[in-house]
Amino acid sequence: MVNSGGYQRDKSDAAERLLNLTLALISTTIGLTKAELFSAIRDYRNDLQDGVNFKTLEKKFERDKNELRASGILIETRTLDSDMGDNQQTRYLISPTGFQWPKGVELTPKQLQLLQLASTVWRQASLSSEAAKGLDRLRALGSVSPTSDLIGFAPKVKTHDYSFVPLSDAVAERHPVSFEYRKAGQPKAETRNLQPWRITHIEGQWIVQGWDTDADDYRNFLLKRIVSDIKTSAETFDAPTDEQVLELQRLLDEHIASNVAKLRIKRDSMAWFHFDLPSAGTSEDQDFELQYMDVWLLADELRDYAGDITVIEPKELDEAIRHGFEKVAADHA
């Protein structure tokens, strides 16, 4: 297909430039140098002709490379033996096997429907947009569209915590992180250093789990108690083994199973509804036992039902509930 350059130039269309860059890099086997790219990609070429200097164009190219990387398109670099020592001769390319879906995958309408549903669970804007982009890539593998979309059926999961996105990136790319963590009931935050392995939603809370390099041990941190920005290190750590991840989960499960609270619940109260106690039977209040992950979190939950609940044990739970009420009363005096 030959075209003598008669196309009207769209005013620097980023999508077209990124696509052009992708296509050019994927169709080369030995790679292209910056100078070659700047003369081959229409948008760069026009910039050069408009008098934009090489340095400025290099910055634009860096930004475009980052855009491709953020979209999961891996650019490789290569230096030919004959070009050694000259970084202007670095060659860029995209390997077709790293780019393309493995052959032979085709999705059924049912699978597409499930993916569509799965892509709607995030309320957090950046994750929801990543899921939507991923869905489009998977849609390309199906030719028959699903018949219904089950609006509203998939639950929407909230992530209020500002640390959520930087932490999930650090988990995916295995970067150690540090942050200020404020334990419940303590006024001052402490710096924690962690190799983050997993972000887990448990008992209605998001926690980050991993290896605490100061404590030299497994640790779990509630995202809501992280009170600073996340500092992500440029270093990377080795991926945890499956055994380590299982051990981390086992320790947490064991911890939860060992925490048991005993409550007395007022009949037909909101707490009675909350804990889903049976409506038939006696007319009396009922004792109720439950396991918990963290005494302060349980105290937060139970403060909603003041007057409906008496804590029988443990004592720390009762104290945590009271402590919170006292602070609230003093704050609003």
Add this chain to the structure above:
Amino acid sequence: MPKAKHSTGRDRYNFLLPFIGYIMQNEPVEISKAAKHFDVEEQVIRDAIHTLTVTATWRNNDYEETYYNFHTEELEKGIISLQERNGIDSAPRLSARQAAALATGLSILSTLPEFSTQREIQELLDIISKGSTVGAPQVFDFRPGTVDADAAIIRSAMLNGHRISCEYINNRQEHSEREIDPIRLDPRGDVWFLRGYCLKNKELRSFRLDQMRKAVELDVEICEEAKAIQEIDDADYIANDTDVEVIIEVDPEAYAMLGDFSAEILKSDAKTNRTTASIKVGYLPYLGKVIAHYGGSARVLEPESAKQVVREYALTALGKSLDTLPKDD
């Protein structure tokens, strides 16, 4: 609702790549069918075709070579049909973030009883893992929370487009029998929230499942009003004209409150990460419970009436009467 346009260059680029893969597999294909497949307006498809047509690379400083050429007369009839192709012919793999976001979505679905036995979910997780650029780093783990029997009944009703009846205790502690046309069910913390059309109040309302019991799926179709509700704002609280405006201050531990109340952020202290925001509250006494929940990480700044509600709630809980109130000096 189909997407009318992609807002940024990156978004459009990210659409073009899988679009190429789809065209290669399916052409000739109607523009309308492709639009439906990607859930976008037809204009998005036309724009994509335009971009594919004009994208070209200079060869030897001599001529521009295009990658994709479409049959113009077919395009005029609304059919995408390739005349020549020169570039990639498959959709790209998933980025690590895309794979993590989708895999977690699937894991969340698999915690719902309706999906727990479906082998499709496991198959899809395998496909995502194979098709991701970096294998499948498992970033998220979603553990099912409390299993609420009512949630299963409501989901079944939603699938069948049926109404439910239930017993409900509201924030004013009033018990009632309700009929609700369920629209959406979401977890918030450890509690499920149902958004549905309330037949008693004749409007969209939010219901906490832990304040509901004895849900029954009725053999009655949901009403036209409920069907007409297409999109629901993500906020759990639906504001009303009669609401009171309350200014709150929250520490990071209580940020959840900002989302729950669709708060308007007034200022944020970069050093302490403490945020001041304005929220709307329908039933002021309810605020006592909400603020007390955070045990000191959230405070009401004004109005005085709201502060008093919170103070009374806390003091009552502590078993103190109002005259033992510590004086503010």
